[in-house]
Amino acid sequence: MHILTKIFVTLVSLLAIFMVPLVVVSTLNQEHWRADALELQTQLRAARNDLQQARSQVQGQIASLNEQVTTLSQRDQSRVSQIETLAGANTRLEAELLEARSNLTSREANTRAMATSLTTSNELSELLVANLDRQRAQTLTAEKARVDLDEQLAQAEAQLQVASDVTRVLQEENAELKSEQQRLQEQLETYAVRFGALDNNAAALVEGIAPDRNLSANVIDIARGDTTLVEIDAGSRDGVKEGWIMTVADEGTFLGRLRMLKVDLNRATGLLTLEDPGRGLVEAGHRAYAMKDEN
Numbered sequence: 001m002h003i004l005t006k007i008f009v010t011l012v013s014l015l016a017i018f019m020v021p022l023v024v025v026s027t028l029n030q031e032h033w034r035a036d037a038l039e040l041q042t043q044l045r046a047a048r049n050d051l052q053q054a055r056s057q058v059q060g061q062i063a064s065l066n067e068q069v070t071t072l073s074q075r076d077q078s079r080v081s082q083i084e085t086l087a088g089a090n091t092r093l094e095a096e097l098l099e100a101r102s103n104l105t106s107r108e109a110n111t112r113a114m115a116t117s118l119t120t121s122n123e124l125s126e127l128l129v130a131n132l133d134r135q136r137a138q139t140l141t142a143e144k145a146r147v148d149l150d151e152q153l154a155q156a157e158a159q160l161q162v163a164s165d166v167t168r169v170l171q172e173e174n175a176e177l178k179s180e181q182q183r184l185q186e187q188l189e190t191y192a193v194r195f196g197a198l199d200n201n202a203a204a205l206v207e208g209i210a211p212d213r214n215l216s217a218n219v220i221d222i223a224r225g226d227t228t229l230v231e232i233d234a235g236s237r238d239g240v241k242e243g244w245i246m247t248v249a250d251e252g253t254f255l256g257r258l259r260m261l262k263v264d265l266n267r268a269t270g271l272l273t274l275e276d277p278g279r280g281l282v283e284a285g286h287r288a289y290a291m292k293d294e295n
Contacts, residue, residue: 093149133257140291209241215239218232218284227271230258242263245258249287250280256275257274
């Protein structure tokens, strides 16, 4: 054999010996790389699925937040509209209350002028006292309405209802007062025709003392007989004193005048006058009011 052939055969043999491990290593590496590639593809698909789910959740949350923002915006607009409506109604009610108080002041002045011209006749004096008491009760009702309006500014819906009730009561009391004043005027004219002009020394007969503070209490018991006694759940610890003049009302409707006769620590009993079945009788659960410097 030729020497070059031998060398070539030798080189081929050596190359084959060296190539076998390389082929084996390459094969193993390719299998390992293929497994890694498959695992990476699986992880990539899982990551893509997680990303898609996360995107769906974020989009859902965004949609939910948008709905909440829309709902809150609508609520705010509705509340702004309600506040504007209530503010307008409150302005109108305050104007009506001021007008009613002005009318009451004018009527009180007229009543005082009438009182100075009455005689000591018991019947006319009692009528005048009753008329004055009704006017006082009306003033208390108007003051209570004002307090209710102030308290109800924080509770707008309740404010409108109470203010409406107070306005209705004032209108009814004004109508009743006009009728009573007309009747008294007719009686005065009749008396003047029969007995002559009245002197100016007559004075209103007002029993009791004016409270020194504002107070409200509940009627808890009533005893009816020749006189009517009313018990309330406020006493000396609340500042109630014997002789106090209080007004009994039912949701703004004047029911009677209460002069305190006996005061305990947390209870007080008074004599009820000016009760009229036409307006309603005093019952347990009604409210008794004391207004500072009002007799």
